[in-house]
Amino acid sequence: MSVTKCRVVILETSDLHGFIFPRSYADHAEARRGLAKVAGAVSLMRREHPQTLLIDNGDCLQGTPLTYYHARVNDKPNNPVVACMNELRYDAAVPGNHEFNYGLPYLQSAVRASRFPWLSANTVDIATGKPYFGRPYLIRQFDGGLRVGLLGLTTSYIPNWEQPAHIAGIRFEDPVDTARKWVDFLKQTERVDAVIVSYHGGFERDLQTGRPSEKLTGENVGYAICENVPGIDVLLTGHQHRAIAGSRINGVCIVQPANEGRFLGKVTLTAERHADGWNITETQSELIPADRFEPDPAVLEIAGEVEALAQTWLDQPIGFVEGSMAIDSHEDVRLREHPLIEFINRVQMDVSGADISNTALFDNQSPGFGERITMRDIVANYIYPNTLKVIRVSGRDIRAALEQSAEYFELGEDGRITVSRAYLAPKPQHYNYDMWEGIDYVLDISKPAGQRVTKLERDGKPLDENEQFEVVMNNYRAGGGGNFTMFQGKPVIKDIAKDMVEILADYIRERRTIKAEANGNWKIIGGAGR
Structure with missing residues (x-):
């Protein structure tokens, strides 16, 4: 049997914090970042690579006066962040800790408006014992039948920060234990050939030495996931607002694209199919700077109505x-x-x-x-x-x-x-x-x-x-x-x-x-x- 190759490019945003327009809300100064500029990078990647996955790793709904205005002052227009993500055809999103800041009704409304699933295997509905957002994972099939599984995880430290009413009925289970369970399920039952984990959390240890880089509270367990959960090919991370690419932990390719749309994270996954199935032969991560791109006019237009209303409100x-x-x-x-x-x-x-x-x-x-x-x-x-x-x-x-x-x-x-x-x-x-x-x-x-x-x-x-x-x-x-x-x-x-x-x-x-x-x-x- 001849060897068949398949290349998949995984694109990640994380910690956008509602930053769509490339300007400062404090003084209107130009800001060379934001989802509108990231959109240009996404378009280029899709033109260059026909097989892509676009994932948001969490903390997209809160963080700017725009999102505050929509959540607290006037939620009649479409959610500007979700509307832009729909336009960019995201494949999935993972809820971050700040997704809960405006309460469950607002979060649930954003999820309903999304034309993509929200994945968090360890965010569990206490009443049913099932993932609160419905789907813990997503599977995509690419050329030659390559099956890629995407598992979503959220930092379990949220109850230490969030108001109880905003997480009522939800249990945040240990991400490492949850990853072990679901990665095994994806490999053994769903028979995926590659596993990507998108974890809204960061690294608790130095990436080179493995020494603790912060107090080991459980807020960030990315290093432990790589060390203790076999079968993961790529770990997408966030929460710490770090710019990380080109590193591996225990053979797992990692990436983290900073915050507010400064970078688009990119992982290129290459697989070869032999007689006995697919082998992942290479994974490489890199960061694409958003400041190289002009803002996407469609994204600016979609969020423009709410932005104009928010700017008027801000000048009161x-x-x-x-x-x-x-x-x-x-x-x-x-x-x-x-x-x-x-x-x-x-x-x-x-x-x-x-x-x-x-x-x-x-x-x-x-x-x-x-x-x-x-x-x-x-x-x-x-x-x-x-x-x-x-x-x-x-x-x-x-x-x-x-x-x-x-x-x-x-x-x-x-x-x-x-x-x-x-x-x-x-x-x-x-x-x-x-x-x-x-x-x-x-x-x-x-x-x-x-x-x-x-x-x-x-x-x-x-x-x-x-x-x-x-x-x-x-x-x-x-x-x-x-x-x-x-x-x-x-x-x-x-x-x-x-x-x-x-x-x-x-x-x-x-x-x-x-x-x-x-x-x-x-x-x-x-x-x-x-």
Whole structure:
């Protein structure tokens, strides 16, 4: 029997976060990324390779003012992300953790509107014991009869972040165990010749050394999947917003295409058919930069109606600032109390009635507030659809949380305070450094980790570690998100199920003018020149 060859190209997007249009929502500046530009890469790949699979690996429905507007303000038009994915003829999508942010009704509506299946074998309906999204896998047959199976998996750490109502009736099972079960089923029962796993999660270990690269919480288990599940040819990953290609783990070809449509992930799978069946002879991964392509006019047109409505909404004036809440240096905001952080904490305390609050500066793009505040300013600074919870914690828990935040910093070679490398790689985690109001504290970064809280007081007295306090924070942190395990399982005194964007906008509207001020209740010390 003569040898028959078959080549299949697998294309992956991941962590699009609603980024369709190649421009910034903060200032309209050009952004050389987004689904409209990725669409050009997809078109080229399809012209060059007649046999392709196009897969989204999760976190596509949330992340920009466009998606917030559609989910929270006006869902009458078609879902812009799903409509564009339909236009691009995606073969499948995997739900990521942020797919649940707007609640199950919104997610279910997006799934119904999709002309492609959503795959997540380990996201299980508790009532039936079956995959919540219906299909755990997809099979495609290519030239010569080559059968390729695609299995979807979602990070199982979601219950540690998401509001319980948004995942009611769902159980997130271990991805490694689930992969082992379904890969075996695909090979033995479905008789597929190649297995692709699309896992919304990343790698918990260094790709070269295998050493842990983060705390092994179970949030990312891509390395373990490759090491412990035989029969996988390709692992598509995401969640960590990393640009990864050209690597293998235990012989498995891996890829991760960063975030917001910066790259299109590409894996070329080559198979040969002999008398005894198909053999996978080669798998190669690469990243195709989106900035090489012009935005696809069809994609821009499909999402254009909702985009125009969202832009009008973003320019609505809300109020004014007396003084300045503009951010000149994101580093300085985290080293010295800034009026924006003080303001957010004060709003949280006002709406919740709690006397202690914490919040974070989520990323290094937040512009702060100028003299005039619009909705655009609010969503540019508060980028997540968080709600608030008031939980009861001990003084000991507060100290532990401050020590956890203090690990965000380290001393550089010049003795100056800088961001710890663990908070920059494998992806930036600026959102896991909290700043507090309602207590007075000092963090000394020259001290060893775990011993950096050198002052912790309330009302001029040392904080009693056995005393109970009511603290307001966002729902992500209240559930222990960011490895703040001291908050997990604590009594919830109040659950404020209103988005912080709305809370901030309403607060400013009611007052019209807010005052920029900071009381200096905390300090970071221990670095050269400080």
